[in-house]
Structure formats: C-alpha cells, structure tokens
Amino acid sequence: MRWEYFIVAFAAMYFVCVSGDQSYEDKRCKCVCPSPAAVLNNTTGSDRKLYIANVQPNKCDCDGVILPQVGADVKVRALEFCPRCECKYENRNTTIIKVVVIIVIWVIMLLVVYMGFLICLDPLINKRAKASYQEHTNEEDEVGGGPSQQMGARGNVLNRVTHQQDKWKRQVREQRRNIYDRHTMLN
Structure with a gap:
C-alpha cells in the first residue's frame, strides 16, 4: 500500500514538470526597465518593470524585446526610455533544475x-525496555553480565540502545539543571 503513495507522488511530480514546459524557456532575454509612466509623465519613479521574451541573443535589447510589448506612446519616446533599461540574455537548463527538485523532494520524503x-x-x-530493564547506577556493572546477556542478541541490543538513550537524557537533564539553576557548565 505504501508503494501506491510513491507512485501517485511520482506521477504528480511528473505531470507538474510536463505541464510546466509550456511556461518556461531554457533561453530567454530578460529586461528590467522603469515604469513607462516615468517616461510619459516625466516623473522619476523607482518602480521597475520586467520584460521577458524568447529571442535570439543578438536581439536581446530594447528594440527586440521591450518596444514590441509597449504602447505607441512609449515607442515615440524610445530614445528616452531605452537607455534606462538593462537587458540580459539567460541560458539555463530547466531539465537539470527539475531533476534536482525531484531529488530533493524524494530525499525529504525518505526522511x-x-x-x-x-x-x-x-x-x-x-515498552520492551521498561519491562526488562534494571537501572544501572555504575557503568562498570554492565561488563559483568546479568539479565541483559540472558535475553539474547536482540534483547541485548535493545537494552544497550535504551540504556544509552536514558543515559543521554539524564546528561541533558543534568546539563539543563546546571545551566539554568547553578549557571555553570559541565566539562
């Protein structure tokens, strides 16, 4: 039944990746320009607008990307508007990005x-440890044997893990008490 969940999750990730192919391009020209209102109203605003187009690298400029997307009133003032724009041609591999995202999602799911x-x-x-565990006050007593050796290898491992866990919890409680009550640190 667990494998069905993995199959459904994988199918969902696959359909998200496939449907995303239409909205993202590997090669694009990205231009950041001031708002057209800054040129038209002769105001100096800090608002920036993003223009993205799929064009050839030699067409990645104001004439090839921005002017086809703006109105005629901005095209008339292109000499004022275009020098304020920054255009960059980007070449990326969305397949690698998708693979990395899928791997990260799988690692998170496994965790x-x-x-x-x-x-x-x-x-x-x-529960098993509380039934068969006798608290040790001295760590050297463990070497002598006792009930933990009689339970067999599986019980012995569980007892050791539980003992280490309890020992760690006691150390944490002691450390907290020393820090918060006595304001000292353990060595």
Whole structure:
C-alpha cells in the first residue's frame, strides 16, 4: 500500500514538470526597465518593470524585446526610455533544475518516512525496555553480565540502545539543571 503513495507522488511530480514546459524557456532575454509612466509623465519613479521574451541573443535589447510589448506612446519616446533599461540574455537548463527538485523532494520524503518509522519504533523500544530493564547506577556493572546477556542478541541490543538513550537524557537533564539553576557548565 505504501508503494501506491510513491507512485501517485511520482506521477504528480511528473505531470507538474510536463505541464510546466509550456511556461518556461531554457533561453530567454530578460529586461528590467522603469515604469513607462516615468517616461510619459516625466516623473522619476523607482518602480521597475520586467520584460521577458524568447529571442535570439543578438536581439536581446530594447528594440527586440521591450518596444514590441509597449504602447505607441512609449515607442515615440524610445530614445528616452531605452537607455534606462538593462537587458540580459539567460541560458539555463530547466531539465537539470527539475531533476534536482525531484531529488530533493524524494530525499525529504525518505526522511519523513524514516522519521515516522522512528516515531513508531520509539514506543516499542520503551515498552520492551521498561519491562526488562534494571537501572544501572555504575557503568562498570554492565561488563559483568546479568539479565541483559540472558535475553539474547536482540534483547541485548535493545537494552544497550535504551540504556544509552536514558543515559543521554539524564546528561541533558543534568546539563539543563546546571545551566539554568547553578549557571555553570559541565566539562
């Protein structure tokens, strides 16, 4: 049943990538210009307008990109308007961008699945460990054996993991108490 979710997610990403092909070009000319109102009204505004067109690199200028998209009143004042524009020809590979995005999404999905696995596994470890775990006050007692060796390899691993987890939690509590109550640091 889990594989069905992966197939549906992959199909959704594929259709998003395929439908996006019509709206993005690998080669384009991007021009940033002041608002046409700044030229027409003789005001100096800081508003900028973006013009994008799919043209040849030698046509990436005001005449090839901007003037076909603006009104006749701006075309009359092209000598005032065009020097204020900055045009750049961009060549990019959207296929690589799509692949990287898909890989990032898959990594995030795998991490979410792993996190869910750990969340589901944590109560099982704690329930099993609470039933068979005796708290150690001295770490050297662990070497001597005892009940953890009798449970077999699987139980021994769970006990060690639970013991390390409890030990880490105690250290964190002690560190917090030292920092917040005593205002000291552990070495």
